[in-house]
Amino acid sequence: MREIQALEISKAVMELVRRANFSLRPDVLFALRQAYRREKNIRAKKILQALLDNAAYALKENLAICQDTGLPVVFVQIGQDLKIKGDLKLAINKGIAQGYKKYALRNSIVSDPLTRGKPKFAPGIIHIDLVRGDKIKFTLLPKGFGCENKSQLKMFLPTVNIREIKAFIVEVVKNAGPDACPPYVVGIGIGGTADYAGLLAKKALLRPINYQRSAMSKLERELLNKINRLNIGPMGLGGKATALAVNIETYSTHIAGLPVSVNISCHALRSATEIL
Amino acid sequence: MKKNKIVLRLDDFRHLKAGAEIYFSGTLYTARDQAHKRLVDEIKNNKPLALELPGALIYYCGPTRTLKGKIIGACGPTTSARMDAFTPLLLAKGLRGMIGKGDRSKAVKEAIKKYKGIYFVTYAGCGALLSKYVKSVKTVAYGDLGPEKILKLEVENFPLIVAIDSNGGCIYGQD
Numbered sequence: 001m002r003e004i005q006a007l008e009i010s011k012a013v014m015e016l017v018r019r020a021n022f023s024l025r026p027d028v029l030f031a032l033r034q035a036y037r038r039e040k041n042i043r044a045k046k047i048l049q050a051l052l053d054n055a056a057y058a059l060k061e062n063l064a065i066c067q068d069t070g071l072p073v074v075f076v077q078i079g080q081d082l083k084i085k086g087d088l089k090l091a092i093n094k095g096i097a098q099g100y101k102k103y104a105l106r107n108s109i110v111s112d113p114l115t116r117g118k119p120k121f122a123p124g125i126i127h128i129d130l131v132r133g134d135k136i137k138f139t140l141l142p143k144g145f146g147c148e149n150k151s152q153l154k155m156f157l158p159t160v161n162i163r164e165i166k167a168f169i170v171e172v173v174k175n176a177g178p179d180a181c182p183p184y185v186v187g188i189g190i191g192g193t194a195d196y197a198g199l200l201a202k203k204a205l206l207r208p209i210n211y212q213r214s215a216m217s218k219l220e221r222e223l224l225n226k227i228n229r230l231n232i233g234p235m236g237l238g239g240k241a242t243a244l245a246v247n248i249e250t251y252s253t254h255i256a257g258l259p260v261s262v263n264i265s266c267h268a269l270r271s272a273t274e275i276l
Numbered sequence: 277m278k279k280n281k282i283v284l285r286l287d288d289f290r291h292l293k294a295g296a297e298i299y300f301s302g303t304l305y306t307a308r309d310q311a312h313k314r315l316v317d318e319i320k321n322n323k324p325l326a327l328e329l330p331g332a333l334i335y336y337c338g339p340t341r342t343l344k345g346k347i348i349g350a351c352g353p354t355t356s357a358r359m360d361a362f363t364p365l366l367l368a369k370g371l372r373g374m375i376g377k378g379d380r381s382k383a384v385k386e387a388i389k390k391y392k393g394i395y396f397v398t399y400a401g402c403g404a405l406l407s408k409y410v411k412s413v414k415t416v417a418y419g420d421l422g423p424e425k426i427l428k429l430e431v432e433n434f435p436l437i438v439a440i441d442s443n444g445g446c447i448y449g450q451d
Contacts, residue, residue, distance in 0.1 A: 064404065106423050
């Protein structure tokens with residue numbers, strides 16, 4: 001049986017912290033450039049240019065793309081034939097804390113949600129999944145909270161007309177308005193339970209945006225068009241680019257329900273992946 | 277972000293209209309959620325204030341930590357609406373203006389008009405780029421709040437867009 005040491009895991013997570021926070025995902029950069037080319041509104045164009053300049057400057061200067069270096073969400077896929085020597089969760093949180101400290105990122109995490117206290121670097125949110133094989137895959141998503149705050153869940157009736165679901169999703173984006181750093185990437189989870197729909201919506205943000213084919217691509221395109229007619233635009237000051245993409249993930253659900261979760265990401269959608 | 281070299285004195289703000297783009301050189305104080313809660317508590321309990329409010333410009337910002345050799349880390353604006361509940365009282369106590377991102381509540385808009393304040397937005401999600409315009413940083417208060425402490429920033433040609441002007445004009449439209 002293949003073995004892996006906890007220390008290797010911490011090191012890999014540390015490196016993901018650096019990559020995710022300093023270099024914007026290629027698909028997001030591509031979408032921003034495309035939005036810039038398509039934009040007619042002068043101010044919106046200028047803001048989109050600033051976003052591209054910001055990404056380039058962050059990379060060049062080893063600066064975080066955004067000061068909100070997020071609540072780190074880590075998705076782990078463990079091959080069932082892999083043996084982990086040591087404490088997996090501890091190793092991940094150590095990697096997060098050391099990485100955030102080393103790269104001078106922000107300590108945005110309070111231990112107690114009610115009493116708050118002095119912000120720390122960790123822990124992150126860890127989702128563990130077991131898969132075939134003997135490898136382990138880590139994806140780190142530093143989730144900014146300006147946009148996380150605008151996320152919503154609605155439990156629809158199973159007999160609902162899909163028009164109502166579409167209207168809800170568009171309404172969530174409209175409600176985010178200028179506040180959560182548009183142009184957004186809209187992650188949507190449909191099905192499962194209340195909590196699982198939320199996880200699907202978050203996972204939807206990991207899928208590369210634009211030019212992908214998914215079972216939902218027709219609905220994704222339709223929603224993107226509707227959202228981009230809201231004229232919210234970059235910084236909420238008008239323009240075509242209210243969202244860069246809509247990604248939908250679905251799962252089986254119960255005969256009595258239809259959970260729909262919308263997870264909003266700002267334009268600084270950051271994530272990085274490593275397989276050990 | 278081209279530079280225009282417009283240096284504004286505080287009295288100049290009154291003439292700015294919503295939508296105007298300016299480059300500000302001068303002093304900003306960072307304050308966000310917990311700092312606002314404390315300032316308002318200090319006012320309500322008649323305690324001495326950690327921040328001299330009259331004439332001050334507050335920037336809703338909690339920067340990343342500073343890498344060796346740099347002046348500040350990434351330092352973009354955070355969502356202003358979270359400070360809405362605290363802002364009218366701070367304006368009443370002399371706060372001149374705020375910088376953040378996104379729209380404000382009706383109560384904040386009314387308070388801006390009443391006290392002749394001003395609300396700016398700046399390039400949201402451009403924390404790395406905005407760090408270029410910060411020339412010095414000094415901790416003023418609430419060190420225990422970590423990234424939420426109050427910092428005094430000296431900035432040069434910091435890009436701002438007037439979002440709500442002293443007459444209540446708003447770039448996001450009226451509600």
